[in-house]
Amino acid sequence: MKVFVTGATGFIGTALVQELTKAGHRVLGLARSAASIEKLKAAGAEVQQGDLEDLDSLRAGAAAADGVIHAGFVHDFTRFAEVCQIDKVAIETMGSVLAGSNRPFIVTSGTAMVNQGIMATEDMANEHDATLSPRVSESSLDPFTSQGVRTAVVRLAPSVHGEGDHRGFIPTMINIARQKGVVAYVGEGLNRWNAVHRLDAVHLYRLALEKGETGMKYHAVGDEGITLKAISEVIGRQLNLPVRSITPEEAPAHFGWFGMMASLDCPASSKLTQKRLNWKTVHPTLSDDLANGIYF
Known part of the structure; x- marks a missing residue:
């Protein structure tokens, strides 16, 4: 099968x-940059020049x-709201090319916002609060399910971890801890993230x-579900920094934009996916x- 992959030179895409x-x-x-183009060629892939805002390149890739x-x-x-709109338009653009073809179209979403505080499962609708997260990948894909496209969604854990992870949420926590001189968690730190190794994640995409x-x-x-307190304690040991609780009111000043993620309680199951x-x-x-x- 010839597969058009966006994000092909990123941490997961590689x-x-x-x-x-x-x-x-x-x-x-x-791929947009010369470095990304060479990276794809070295990996044995063909190159579609462009990016997520170049709609003609998305149409050409999907058509081919x-x-x-x-x-x-x-x-x-x-600028999260803006990039979520870019994602929405990109999905709609590629989906319109695939309509009526019965070709597979796999779109990426996340488990973090599916069902706060309750174990999220695959059959739960992603009815998150748009004021907290304006990402609408799933609802942008849904219309194409009835338009002759074999749609599916891979919901990634908030932490996709492994060698080479330099821009994910774990590196973000580590960088903030280094800057502040302390590893902080919010309240009791019992809020949970789910996580997946990137090599397990890409195997799921293929399946x-x-x-x-x-x-x-x-x-x-x-x-x-791994608690933010447990994550913070390991980071503290590795960096030899103190670990302490901060209040929800202190979180925005300490974490910046990352404050919402640091406060999320988002356990999730993959039992149905495994089955x-x-x-x-x-x-x-x-x-x-x-x-x-x-x-x-």
């Missing part, structure tokens, strides 16, 4: 290109492929592409990666 290529698929990767995996996102949380059922949501989740696609996590847990020092 591993995804390798996963697809090893399985015998041909990859057409979206047997399936699409939309793993790209503009990770600028200082969703090859075997996914139309309209399904799949959870890329290894650790169902439906025979997917298993085999790579290190977040606790393993933190303890083994790959972030330090």
Whole structure:
């Protein structure tokens, strides 16, 4: 299968290109810079020049492929509403090309906002508060399910961890701790994140592409719930910094834009995903990666 991949040179996308290529698929990767283009060529992929705001490049990539995996996102949380709109338009643009073709279209979403404080499952609708998170990847994809597109969603854990993770939420926590001289968590720190190793995540993308059922949501989740206090304590030990609780009122000044993420309680399960696609996590847990020092 020839697969058009957005985000093909990012932390997840690089591993995804390798996963697809090893399985015998041909990859057409979206790339803008000269460095990204060379990176894709070195990985044995074809190149579609452009970016998520270049709609003609998205149309061309989708038209040339047997399936699409939309793993790209503009990770600028200082203008989150704007980049969520870019994501929405990109999904609608590629979906319109695929309409009526029965080709697979895999879109990326997240588990973090599905059901605050309660174990999120794949069958739960992602009815999050748009004032907290304006990302609408799933609802942007949904209309194409009835338009002859084999749609599926991969909901990523808030922490997709592993070697080479320099821009995710764990590096963000570490950088803030270094700047502030203290590792902080909010309140009792019992709010939970779920997590997944990036190599397990990209394997799930491939299974969703090859075997996914139309309209399904799949959870890329290894650790169902690890507390922010536990994460903070490991970071404190690794950096030799004090660890302390701060109040919700102090969180915005301490964390900046990251304050919302530091306060989220978002446990999630992948049991249905494991059953439906025979997917298993085999790579290190977040606790393993933190303890083994790959972030330090």
